[in-house]
Amino acid sequence: MEVIDFHTHLLKKEMVNPTMIQFLESVNPDFCARIDEFADNPHLFTEYLKTQGVTHAVVLPEYAPATSAFIPTEEVLRYCRGQDMLLPFVSLNPNTHPDMAERLEYYVRECGAKGLKLLPSYQFFYPNESRLYPLYAKAQDLDIPVIFHIGSSVFKGTRLKYCHPLFLDDVAVDFPRLKIVMAHSGRGFWYDECYFLSRLHGNVYMDITGLPPQNLLRYFPELEKNAEKVIFGSDWPAIPTGIQQNIEAIMSLPMSDLAMEAILHGNAHGILFPSQGEKVK
Numbered sequence: 001m002e003v004i005d006f007h008t009h010l011l012k013k014e015m016v017n018p019t020m021i022q023f024l025e026s027v028n029p030d031f032c033a034r035i036d037e038f039a040d041n042p043h044l045f046t047e048y049l050k051t052q053g054v055t056h057a058v059v060l061p062e063y064a065p066a067t068s069a070f071i072p073t074e075e076v077l078r079y080c081r082g083q084d085m086l087l088p089f090v091s092l093n094p095n096t097h098p099d100m101a102e103r104l105e106y107y108v109r110e111c112g113a114k115g116l117k118l119l120p121s122y123q124f125f126y127p128n129e130s131r132l133y134p135l136y137a138k139a140q141d142l143d144i145p146v147i148f149h150i151g152s153s154v155f156k157g158t159r160l161k162y163c164h165p166l167f168l169d170d171v172a173v174d175f176p177r178l179k180i181v182m183a184h185s186g187r188g189f190w191y192d193e194c195y196f197l198s199r200l201h202g203n204v205y206m207d208i209t210g211l212p213p214q215n216l217l218r219y220f221p222e223l224e225k226n227a228e229k230v231i232f233g234s235d236w237p238a239i240p241t242g243i244q245q246n247i248e249a250i251m252s253l254p255m256s257d258l259a260m261e262a263i264l265h266g267n268a269h270g271i272l273f274p275s276q277g278e279k280v281k
C-alpha cells in the first residue's frame with residue numbers, strides 16, 4: 001500500500017528554540033544527534049522514508065519564533081526542490097506577515113508549495129479572526145489545504161485557548177470549499193469536538209498526527225465511520241518510534257482495508273492532488 005505522511009518537520013538546530021531541542025532529545029535522541037545532517041541533505045530523509053514505506057511526505061516550515069521554531073517557508077522550499085517525494089508547505093504568521101494572501105499565492109504559484117500550515121496557539125491568533133479571511137479566500141481559490149495545529153503542546157509559551165476547534169466552525173461555514181485539516185485532532189482536550197466538526201462539515205478533516213495508534217479507537221470509538229475524513233501523519237522527527245512502526249500499529253487496528261487505505265493514502269492524495277481526481281482503487 002502507498003502511504004502519504006501528511007505531517008513531517010524540517011528542523012535545523014540554530015532555528016529551533018531550546019525547549020524544542022530538549023523535547024526532541026527526550027523523544028528521539030538518535031535523530032537529535034544528526035539534526036543538521038538531515039537538514040543539509042534531503043536525500044538522507046527520502047532514503048529514510050523509503051525504508052519506512054512512505055511514498056510522499058508533507059514537509060512543514062514553522063514561523064513561530066516566540067514559542068517553538070523559526071523555520072521559514074524558503075528553507076522548506078529549498079529542501080524539497082527536485083525531490084518528488086517531498087511536498088513543501090507554507091508557514092505564515094498573522095502577527096508578522098501583513099500580506100499573507102499575496103505571499104501564499106506567490107509560494108503556491110511560483111514555488112510549487114502544496115499547502116499552508118497555521119499554528120494558532122504558537123502564533124497567537126484565533127482562527128476565525130477577520131484578518132485571516134483574505135488568506136482563507138486565497139487558499140480556497142488556490143484549492144490547497146490549510147493545516148491548523150489543534151491540540152495540546154509541550155512548548156513553553158504556547159497558549160491553548162487559540163486552538164479551540166470551535167473557532168474552525170466559523171471558518172468551515174464561511175469557506176465551504178476550503179480544505180481544513182485539524183492536526184492532532186484536538187490532542188488531550190477536544191477529541192469529541194474534532195470528531196463532531198469533521199462529521200458535520202464536508203470540508204473539515206481530522207489528522208491523527210502525534211496520537212498513539214493503540215489509543216486511537218479509545219479517543220474515537222467510531223473512527224471507521226469517518227474514515228473518509230481521517231488523515232495519517234507521523235510528526236517525524238518528534239516521534240519515539242520509526243514511522244513504519246507507527247503505520248503498522250495503525251494497520252493492526254480492527255478496521256476494514258478500505259478504511260485503512262483512505263486514512264493512510266487516499267484522503268491525503270485527494271486533498272493534495274485534486275487535479276488527478278479520485279484515486280483509482
Ligand SMILES: [Zn+2]
Nearest residue numbers: 007009209235
Ligand atoms: Zn508537528
